[in-house]
Amino acid sequence: MNLRSPGYNKTLYVYDDRLPKRAVIRNYKESDFQELIEVQKESFPPPYPAELLWNEQQLANHVQLFPLGALCIEVEGVVAGSMTSLLVNFDPKKPQHTWAEIADDGYIRTHDPNGNTLYVVDLCVRPAYRKLGLGQMLMQAMYEVVVQLGLQRLLGAGRMPKYHQYANEISANVYAEQVLAGKIHDPxxxxxxxxxxxxxxxxxxxxxxxxxxxxxxxxEWRNPFKSSS
Structure with missing residues (x-):
């Protein structure tokens, strides 16, 4: 596993309707912290719990403990989104956990340099930029980190924000099945x-x-270059 990577930096273009705009995906750093906090506020308005938004100490831990897993995307110089991860040793036979347990409440002191799995702690994109496909670009960048480090997988648990509309009628498991069947669209x-x-x-x-x-x-996303055994 190559944990001495020089970092992630990719330049690409995104399209705003027919207008191409220059974008950069890179590792975020201390000078980005205030803007990253604003991105969080815009991305997760109430009723999302305010205490779950990043603070400066959490962001400092991200760049100190696992800088390769701390990515942001700029569009023409403006930080428009971010994605954060850590390494964990995941056992598929014991999948149950909470976000607080695995992410250390966002402080990622649970980061294991010898882990087999890249775990997504957070992904957010400013609403004004969501039509540009930045979330998918950040996700692809993290897949590339998985391959670079020779990990088994990328893993993370996705919120089910429309479930409250159906909870009186169906279980969470049935809701997920209906999303997979295309009967419900969950954002x-x-x-x-x-x-x-x-x-x-x-x-x-x-x-x-x-x-x-x-x-x-x-x-999950399995590394196609690693055995599934």
Missing amino acids: VISFLLRCGRTPLEVIPNYLDDEESLGHALLM
């Missing part, structure tokens, strides 16, 4: 499916999230 789960993620199982009590009623769908 998070459907997005992750389009990014190439595949579902493992529903996790209850994953996150204090009113819209999902605490549920999340654990989803």
Whole structure:
């Protein structure tokens, strides 16, 4: 596993209607912290719990403990989104966990340099930039990190923000099945499916999230260059 990577930096173009705009995906750093906090506020308005938004100490831990897993995307010089991850040693036979447990409440002191899995702690894009496909570009960048480090998989649990609309009629498991069947469109789960993620199982009590009623769908992306055994 190459943990001495020089970092991630990619220049590309995104299209705003027919207008190409220069974008850069790179590792975020201390000078980005205030803008990253603003990105979080715009991306997760109430009723999302304000205490779950990044603070400066959490961001400092991200860049100190695992800088390769701390990515942001700029569009013409403006930080428009970010994605954060850590390494964990995941056992598929014991998939149940909470976000707080695995992410150390966002401080990622649970980061394991010898882990087999890149775990997504957070992905957010400013609403004004969401039509540009930045979330998928960030996800692709993290897949490249998985390959670079020779990991087994990328893993993360997606919120189910429309579940509260159906909770009186169906269980969280049935809701996830109906999203997979195309009968329900969930803005998070459907997005992750389009990014190439595949579902493992529903996790209850994953996150204090009113819209999902605490549920999340654990989803992975397997490294195609690693054995599935």
